[in-house]
Amino acid sequence: MTSKIINMAERIKDAEDRLLESMFESAPIADDGFSVKLVKRVRRRLWLQRLALPVAAVLGGAVAIRPLADLVTAMANLSFSVTSIVPEELVTATAGLIPQAPFVVLGAMLLAVCLLGLRAIDD
Amino acid sequence: MRHSDDHQLVARIVSGQDTAAFGELVRRHQSQVRNFLRKLTGDIALADDLSQDCFMHAWDKIHGFSGRGSFIGWLLKIAYTTFLQSKRKSKRYAEILDEAGHVAEAESRLYSVQPDEVTDLDKLLAVLTDEERAIMVMSYACGLSHREISEATAMPVGSVKSVIFRGKEKIRTSFDIKDHQHG
Numbered sequence: 001m002t003s004k005i006i007n008m009a010e011r012i013k014d015a016e017d018r019l020l021e022s023m024f025e026s027a028p029i030a031d032d033g034f035s036v037k038l039v040k041r042v043r044r045r046l047w048l049q050r051l052a053l054p055v056a057a058v059l060g061g062a063v064a065i066r067p068l069a070d071l072v073t074a075m076a077n078l079s080f081s082v083t084s085i086v087p088e089e090l091v092t093a094t095a096g097l098i099p100q101a102p103f104v105v106l107g108a109m110l111l112a113v114c115l116l117g118l119r120a121i122d123d
Numbered sequence: 124m125r126h127s128d129d130h131q132l133v134a135r136i137v138s139g140q141d142t143a144a145f146g147e148l149v150r151r152h153q154s155q156v157r158n159f160l161r162k163l164t165g166d167i168a169l170a171d172d173l174s175q176d177c178f179m180h181a182w183d184k185i186h187g188f189s190g191r192g193s194f195i196g197w198l199l200k201i202a203y204t205t206f207l208q209s210k211r212k213s214k215r216y217a218e219i220l221d222e223a224g225h226v227a228e229a230e231s232r233l234y235s236v237q238p239d240e241v242t243d244l245d246k247l248l249a250v251l252t253d254e255e256r257a258i259m260v261m262s263y264a265c266g267l268s269h270r271e272i273s274e275a276t277a278m279p280v281g282s283v284k285s286v287i288f289r290g291k292e293k294i295r296t297s298f299d300i301k302d303h304q305h306g
Contacts, residue, residue, distance in 0.1 A: 016291065016295075017263075020259075020263045020291070020294070021263050023243065023244055023247060023263075024162075024244065024259070024260065024263035024264035025264065026158055026162075026244075026264065028154040028158075029153065029154040029157045029158060029161075030154075031150055031153060031154075034149070034153050034157075034171070034174075034175075035146050035149040035150045035153055036146070037175075038145075038146070038149050038175060038178050038179070039142050039143075039145060039146040039149070041175070041179065042142050042145060042179070042182050043142050045179075046140065046142070
């Protein structure tokens with residue numbers, strides 16, 4: 001009820017209001033490529049956003065692969081010292097696997113990048 | 124009808140980042156937004172730059188559009204915020220220039236009309252403060268209701284009404300406009 005009264009009061013315009021409306025009135029501005037330019041800008045931004053993650057992953061992967069490999073090797077060496085309580089057969093089997101660790105990490109990273117890339121294309 | 128159309132377009136953008144729907148919204152409302160900013164700044168090029176920024180902000184914040192009010196009201200709220208931010212930035216820039224011993228020209232860029240193209244409306248807008256100008260333009264040029272202006276400016280409806288009253292009073296005293304003369 002109160003809002004109806006407010007709306008009614010708002011609609012009752014005096015001569016001054018009508019004069020101001022006519023003074024503020026202006027011709028519509030032609031689009032002239034404004035919206036096209038904006039949509040292009042939005043699309044470009046979307047592409048950049050979609051591209052940013054895979055590119056960052058690849059670059060990060062390239063930078064991190066060496067330290068990661070070193071870390072894995074160090075971890076493996078550490079595990080050798082701890083494996084005295086582990087049965088001999090298990091230690092031999094793990095030792096055979098450890099030299100492959102950097103390749104496993106690289107493979108996992110490539111897989112992650114491929115999955116992200118596929119998701120970006122899918123989007 | 125138009126409101127529900129706008130809301131459908133917004134829903135398409137929110138659900139699927141539909142740039143075509145966004146393009147349609149821009150086409151529909153660019154004239155009002157650009158007009159609003161041109162009247163606020165008095166500078167066509169600056170207003171168009173700010174309009175672009177406004178629509179880009181709208182794209183970023185479209186998930187926040189509740190759909191309760193009109194889309195143009197929400198858009199003008201962003202346009203007004205964009206204008207205020209730009210003004211703050213140029214004020215800071217002017218201060219830096221001032222400190223460096225240069226003439227502060229950046230701030231004067233906001234609401235600066237070329238002397239040879241001053242219209243009656245420009246004279247009228249020049250006597251108003253930024254806030255009064257924004258509210259008067261929203262009310263008289265964009266046709267927003269007091270409630271919509273209140274949402275756009277984050278001011279209570281009562282304050283919006285007093286600003287409009289004050290603005291009219293200023294115009295009346297500066298230009299000798301009287302109610303009975305135009306009745």
